[in-house]
Amino acid sequence: MSEIELLRQQLQKQEKLASLGLLSAGIAHEIKNPLNFVINFSKMSGKLLDDLTVIVENNVGRLPEDAREEINEIVMDLKDEMEQILGNGERAISIVEGILLVSRGKENEFLPTDVCHIVREYVRLSYHAMRANCQGFNVAIREQYQEGMPPMMVIPQDLSRAVLNVMNNACYAVWNKSQSAEPGYFPEISISVAASADELSISIADNGEGMNDEVKQRLFENFFTTKPIGQGTGLGMSITRDIIENKHGGKITFSSTEGKGTTFTFTIPIGERSFHQLS
Numbered sequence: 001m002s003e004i005e006l007l008r009q010q011l012q013k014q015e016k017l018a019s020l021g022l023l024s025a026g027i028a029h030e031i032k033n034p035l036n037f038v039i040n041f042s043k044m045s046g047k048l049l050d051d052l053t054v055i056v057e058n059n060v061g062r063l064p065e066d067a068r069e070e071i072n073e074i075v076m077d078l079k080d081e082m083e084q085i086l087g088n089g090e091r092a093i094s095i096v097e098g099i100l101l102v103s104r105g106k107e108n109e110f111l112p113t114d115v116c117h118i119v120r121e122y123v124r125l126s127y128h129a130m131r132a133n134c135q136g137f138n139v140a141i142r143e144q145y146q147e148g149m150p151p152m153m154v155i156p157q158d159l160s161r162a163v164l165n166v167m168n169n170a171c172y173a174v175w176n177k178s179q180s181a182e183p184g185y186f187p188e189i190s191i192s193v194a195a196s197a198d199e200l201s202i203s204i205a206d207n208g209e210g211m212n213d214e215v216k217q218r219l220f221e222n223f224f225t226t227k228p229i230g231q232g233t234g235l236g237m238s239i240t241r242d243i244i245e246n247k248h249g250g251k252i253t254f255s256s257t258e259g260k261g262t263t264f265t266f267t268i269p270i271g272e273r274s275f276h277q278l279s
């Protein structure tokens with residue numbers, strides 16, 4: 001009975017997520033236009049400030065010394081601010097593009113994907129969700145993304161969900177440990193993404209509460225959770241295993257020490273699949 005009830009709740013959640021996905025894709029699309037305005041106008045304003053600098057320089061003799069200095073200072077400040085606007089605008093665009101990338105894919109569709117990009121976005125998403133839910137909590141996130149990684153053939157929708165599941169668990173594990181840990185405990189989560197010629201590997205390591213032997217044995221079971229009611233459904237890891245092993249033909253491995261932390265690693269074969277898709 002309780003499993004049926006849990007399943008019903010999970011379905012309801014999925015339904016909500018699906019419509020939320022559609023909604024966010026729509027919003028992301030709409031937001032891109034005004035963001036492009038912000039970016040383009042801040043670039044143009046930067047150029048106008050350059051012009052202004054030249055005019056001031058060409059009129060050195062006609063401006064009193066202190067006025068000139070003041071103008072130069074203001075122009076410098078404005079340039080800094082323009083760069084801030086530009087930088088943050090570009091960051092916002094990249095978030096929006098991440099959302100579009102994930103929501104554009106059809107179910108089970110392998111697409112050439114900037115894996116580092118989606119991992120980065122979903123790590124942020126999980127981090128901010130946790131910060132919003134647990135006031136006063138923080139965690140140091142260390143990220144290592146292999147540079148210049150070419151697009152990989154994966155199912156972006158599913159891979160991002162797998163990252164989110166594991167990341168959410170890692171956040172919970174460090175948060176839970178911080179509730180009872182002695183002072184001097186600094187929650188930390190490390191993410192790394194790397195690829196070789198034939199393998200993509202993503203790992204997420206936390207220094208949270210870790211797992212005992214029973215949990216290690218059961219964590220992939222449907223409905224297995226150690227979290228209080230309302231906090232966990234016990235489906236995250238079984239969904240994640242399905243995504244990595246069945247859908248991507250990869251492997252999910254982990255190592256964990258009780259009280260010390262846990263590391264999950266996804267290994268996904270790449271070469272062969274890309275070859276099949278291209279031929």
Ligand SMILES: Nc1ncnc2c1ncn2[C@@H]1O[C@H](COP(=O)(O)OP(=O)(O)O)[C@@H](O)[C@H]1O
Nearest residue numbers: 169170173219225226232233234235236237262
């Ligand atoms: N990073 C982790 N650190 C400690 N325990 C973990 C971690 N990830 C998973 N677990 C354990 O595995 C269980 C199952 O995880 P999951 O399937 O995601 O379900 P849920 O998060 O809803 O409990 C968790 O309840 C927890 O006991």
Ligand SMILES: [Mg+2]
Nearest residue numbers: 165169236237
């Ligand atoms: Mg979970």
